[in-house]
Amino acid sequence: AQKVTQAQTEISVVEKEDVTLDCVYETRDTTYYLFWYKQPPSGELVFLIRRNSFDEQNEISGRYSWNFQKSTSSFNFTITASQVVDSAVYFCALSEVGDDKIIFGKGTRLHILP
Amino acid sequence: DTEVTQTPKHLVMGMTNKKSLKCEQHMGHRAMYWYKQKAKKPPELMFVYSYEKLSINESVPSRFSPECPNSSLLNLHLHALQPEDSALYLCASSLQRDYEQYFGPGTRLTVT
Numbered sequence A: 001a002q003k004v005t006q007a008q009t010e011i012s013v014v015e016k017e018d019v020t021l022d023c024v025y026e027t028r029d030t031t032y033y034l035f036w037y038k039q040p041p042s043g044e045l046v047f048l049i050r051r052n053s054f055d056e057q058n059e060i061s062g063r064y065s066w067n068f069q070k071s072t073s074s075f076n077f078t079i080t081a082s083q084v085v086d087s088a089v090y091f092c093a094l095s096e097v098g099d100d101k102i103i104f105g106k107g108t109r110l111h112i113l114p
Numbered sequence B: 001d002t003e004v005t006q007t008p009k010h011l012v013m014g015m016t017n018k019k020s021l022k023c024e025q026h027m028g029h030r031a032m033y034w035y036k037q038k039a040k041k042p043p044e045l046m047f048v049y050s051y052e053k054l055s056i057n058e059s060v061p062s063r064f065s066p067e068c069p070n071s072s073l074l075n076l077h078l079h080a081l082q083p084e085d086s087a088l089y090l091c092a093s094s095l096q097r098d099y100e101q102y103f104g105p106g107t108r109l110t111v112t
Helices: none
Strands: A003-005 A010-014 A018-022 A024-026 A034-037 A046-052 A059-061 A064-069 A074-079 A088-096 A110-112 B004-007 B010-013 B017-023 B031-037 B044-050 B054-057 B064-070 B073-079 B087-094 B107-111
Touching: A003 A088, A010 A018, A018 A110, A024 A074, A034 A074, A046 A059, A046 A064, A074 A088, A110 B054, B004 B087, B010 B017, B017 B031, B017 B054, B017 B087, B044 B064, B044 B073, B073 B087
Parallel strands: A010 A110, B010 B107
Antiparallel strands: A003 A024, A018 A074, A034 A046, A034 A088, A059 A064, A064 A074, A088 A110, B004 B017, B017 B073, B031 B044, B031 B087, B044 B054, B064 B073, B087 B107
16 A cells, blocks of 8 residues: 655744655555645645656755655655745655556645744 | 646635536646645545546545546536535646646635
C-alpha cells in the first residue's frame, strides 16, 4: 500500500533561518513519482517539484532544494534563508506509475516569523 | 499558462438546493480531478477524468455528480448536500496521468 508520512505537523522558524521539511514514503512499486506542493493561506495548491524514482539527483531551485534518498524512502525539502512569504502548508505526495491518483501526506504547517 | 480557473469562489447553499461548480483549463491537459479539502487536512480525491472519461470515483455519495463536457471543462453538480459537505472543493488538471497536477483556487462551499 502507498503511504506518505510527514511527521512534522507544525514548524516555526525565524526569518532567514534554514528549515527542512521531512517526507517519508512507502510503496511496493519500483517506479513512482514524488511531489511537493505548497498551500499558502489563500488556499490554492502550488506545484513545486515532481521527481521520478529513477532520478536520485538532488535538485535546487533558488532557495529551495530537495534531497531524494531511495535507501531511506525519503524526499526531504529544504528552504534556505526562509522568508515570511514561505509561510504555508507543504504537502509531500506520491504517485505510482500508471495510477491516476496521488497520495498526499498530512502536510507540514510552516510559520516563518519576522 | 499554467492556470486552472474555478467558479464560483464562494458558495452558500441550503440542503435542498441544486448548484454546480465549474472548472476550466486551457493547457491541453487530458486528466482532470475533483478534490475535497477540510480545514487542516490534505486534499481528498473525489473523481478523476482521463480523456473525458470517468476513471476514478472514490466512493463519493451520489449527491455529488461530476460531468466532463469536453477536454477543457469539468463540472461538479451538487444536490441535497449535508452540512458536513462544507469544505474547499479543488479542481486540478494534468497533462496525463503521472504528471504533476495544477490546481485551481478552489470553491469554498458552505451548506446550511
